[in-house]
Amino acid sequence: MTDIPRAPRAATSRRNMLFGTAAAGAALLAAGCTSNENNDEGKESAGAEVADSKPGKKVTIGFAGPQADHGWLNAITTQAKNRAKKYQDVTLEATEGSNDNATQVGQVETLINKKVDVLVVLPADGKALTQVGLKAMRAGIPVVNLDRIFSSQQAYRCWIGGDNYGMGLNAGHYIGEQLKDKKNAKVVELAGIDSLELTRERTKGFDDALKNYPNIKKVARQAAEFTVESGQKKMSELLQAQKKFDALWNHDDDQGVGAERAIKQAGRDEFLMVGGAGSKRVMQAIKDDDSVIKATVLYPPTMAASAIDLARALGQGKGIAGMAEYEIPAHVTLYSAVVTKKNVDEYLPIGFT
Structure with a gap:
């Protein structure tokens, strides 16, 4: 693959940035998305900004998931809410979980209408919610697709889930x-x-x-x-x-x-x-x-906490620690220890x- 000159970031519209992202997935352990202690030197030389725990640009994250009628799903919601509370610059708009596809679509549409900065969505059914994911992306709201995957990669900016x-x-x-x-x-x-x-x-x-x-x-x-x-x-x-x-x-x-x-x-x-x-x-x-x-x-239900980290980085236009890239990856697959x-x-x- 040949090197391609990089266009200035400021010249790229938010909508075009969402749909122009490379589709290749990067499988990695999703730990340390918000820490830059181990890679400051490399990040500075690459010119990339790294999301860290220090307060930065304020980000409103919309979160929608299924009904927490299962221990693991309950942990997903808890992990997301607790992670968001750790950041002074994050406001979390969480919906009441639902296993009904039409209800969950309506909940995501409400978040879109509220003009949240980023969406984190664990769909009750990935295929059924693909269109609303596309709607969010076309509105310029990047989507972090959590675990159950949408049927089109155009419906999300980043997917994170288990293996x-x-x-x-x-x-x-x-x-x-x-x-x-x-x-x-x-x-x-x-x-x-x-x-x-x-x-x-x-x-x-x-x-x-x-x-x-x-x-x-x-x-x-x-x-x-x-x-x-x-x-x-x-x-x-x-x-x-x-x-x-x-x-x-x-x-x-x-x-x-x-x-x-x-x-x-x-x-x-x-x-x-x-x-x-x-x-x-x-x-x-x-x-x-x-x-x-x-x-x-x-x-690991900790994937929901990591999804909040990724959404925050997206909202602030930053990359993540431990990687030289300017952007967060397109895919994050967690390890099954x-x-x-x-x-x-x-x-x-x-x-x-």
Whole structure:
């Protein structure tokens, strides 16, 4: 790729800047978006401004997400609100969450009409809210698309979210390493909602990881619905069908509450269990080490706090620390760390309830 002379930033209109941004995604760990302690020298030499915690240009951020009817979604809203409070120069306009697409579209349109500086949107359905994302971008309001992605990249300036494939991959590798010396090991999977692409990505990552362990066979899979009730029902079915296995991967710690009830009712403890998402309850169980739960794979709700950081940087026309670019990246994919007894104390503070 050849070098292209850079046009002066002041000559670029806000609307053209939004739609002219390079589409290539940058996968990185979204930590330290607001700190420039480690890269001041590089930033100064590049001429880029870096968003930091010092008060700057005032920014009004509109936030719209689904109804907080799930532990992880509740944590998303909490993370966004708490992060915004840390900045003297940020005003957060948050809507009341809704799982109804038409209602959420109306909420985002209200924020557009209020002329917020930046929008952070976690859509109940990415495809259904794509048009309102496009409307905001065309109005000159940059959109930070959180987790559930819009169907057009023109509908957002930056996407930040979890790595569903990586979540399954890391769960599979952890289980594989625990069972690599066991002959004819058997594992089962308690998935989420099968109609969601994220569930299919998690399963694919899990299956791909297990291919590295020829001694391990996945003998059963049930799809639940990310609820306690469905987790208990589907786990009961797995336990009845499989009289003995060595490991269970559960995609979601909230539905895991029901799964654990079924396990206790069945009196089974011959296997290890790996959770998904990273609830505080599961992390505490890992630390106590008195149940089948030995690990959980993160899908960090801290992404909402990082989305506020990115929105603030956008509103102030700045880049982020640790990168030489003038602008924030187009895509930020978070890492799905595996939490075990060895590192649980490090991650407990970000566990959600």
